[in-house]
Amino acid sequence: MLKVWINGAGGQLGQALNDVIDHMEFEIFNSDVNELDITNVDDVLSFGKINRPDIIINCAGFTDVDACEKDPKTAYRVNALGARNLSIVAGQIGAKMVQLSTDDVFDGKSDSPYKEFDFATPCSVYGKSKLAGENYVKEFTSKHFIIRSNWVYGKRANFVRDFIKLSQTQKLISIASDQYGSPTSANELAKFILYIIETNEYGTYHATCTGSCSRYAFAKEIARLTNNDVHIEAAPSAEAHLTSIRPAYAVLDNFILSIDDVYTFPDWKDALATYVKEMED
Numbered sequence: 001m002l003k004v005w006i007n008g009a010g011g012q013l014g015q016a017l018n019d020v021i022d023h024m025e026f027e028i029f030n031s032d033v034n035e036l037d038i039t040n041v042d043d044v045l046s047f048g049k050i051n052r053p054d055i056i057i058n059c060a061g062f063t064d065v066d067a068c069e070k071d072p073k074t075a076y077r078v079n080a081l082g083a084r085n086l087s088i089v090a091g092q093i094g095a096k097m098v099q100l101s102t103d104d105v106f107d108g109k110s111d112s113p114y115k116e117f118d119f120a121t122p123c124s125v126y127g128k129s130k131l132a133g134e135n136y137v138k139e140f141t142s143k144h145f146i147i148r149s150n151w152v153y154g155k156r157a158n159f160v161r162d163f164i165k166l167s168q169t170q171k172l173i174s175i176a177s178d179q180y181g182s183p184t185s186a187n188e189l190a191k192f193i194l195y196i197i198e199t200n201e202y203g204t205y206h207a208t209c210t211g212s213c214s215r216y217a218f219a220k221e222i223a224r225l226t227n228n229d230v231h232i233e234a235a236p237s238a239e240a241h242l243t244s245i246r247p248a249y250a251v252l253d254n255f256i257l258s259i260d261d262v263y264t265f266p267d268w269k270d271a272l273a274t275y276v277k278e279m280e281d
């Protein structure tokens with residue numbers, strides 16, 4: 001039975017992995033900051049050497065983009081050094097290492113989807129700290145998967161839930177029409193991770209649901225699926241609700257997956273419909 005250590009197990013993706021993984025096929029070690037702080041190198045090394053997982057999945061992160069700007073030291077401590085610590089132990093025990101990363105490693109100034117080979121020039125502290133984490137993973141492990149995703153929604157606060165909550169108190173909501181991305185279901189991302197970890201096809205992957213939209217179109221689709229008649233107005237980011245410093249054009253091209261034709265994500269609208277239905281059930 002393969003042993004998998006999921007860090008950040010209480011987060012959106014950590015929970016989704018636990019929901020979709022076959023618990024008969026894998027032995028799971030879950031940890032989050034209360035059990036094991038990934039910034040503590042001694043604790044990370046000790047846990048890894050005692051439990052000897054075959055695969056380490058790093059879903060842990062300081063993911064609040066605005067908070068990262070205010071507290072860059074914590075951002076780098078968690079997103080860069082935390083990834084480094086897990087990579088060190090992965091390298092020492094020969095485990096495969098899965099590092100979650102983000103479209104925020106790009107500056108968002110492109111007008112076409114970013115491929116894995118495009119040069120990363122992050123603008124935000126969050127993006128810079130995540131890129132530093134990627135670089136540590138490359139430095140300390142050879143058996144790694146770096147998985148960049150975008151606009152992920154799962155079982156914790158995210159754009160879908162925040163929009164629905166806001167619509168309960170506001171009659172008019174302004175949503176950014178100048179930010180583009182690919183809404184991606186945490187469950188779909190988790191399914192992809194479970195597929196890729198069984199291969200030896202190491203490297204960097206862009207992994208998002210298919211298709212893209214503006215935040216405004218995303219909100220309109222959430223409202224349609226939830227039969228919510230709140231009035232939604234298209235606005236520039238600076239005047240919109242539910243925005244933070246994000247790349248304007250955050251669309252990732254799942255290029256490596258497409259050239260090998262090995263894995264196809266569902267369309268973002270289909271995945272969102274499944275998510276909304278599960279939320280309502």
Ligand SMILES: NC(=O)c1ccc[n+]([C@@H]2O[C@H](COP(=O)([O-])OP(=O)(O)OC[C@H]3O[C@@H](n4cnc5c(N)ncnc54)[C@H](OP(=O)(O)O)[C@@H]3O)[C@@H](O)[C@H]2O)c1
Nearest residue numbers: 008010011012013033037038060061063100102149150152
């Ligand atoms: N959400 C997105 O839109 C998105 C998009 C692209 C990539 N990603 C990446 O995907 C990964 C998972 O995202 P997510 O949405 O699941 O994030 P999330 O919901 O914020 O979960 C992150 C988890 O990490 C925990 N954590 C924070 N500091 C830690 C530490 N020092 N040691 C151990 N655990 C710690 C958090 O605990 P607390 O909640 O107690 O702080 C939380 O449970 C992250 O690497 C993120 O950068 C996310």
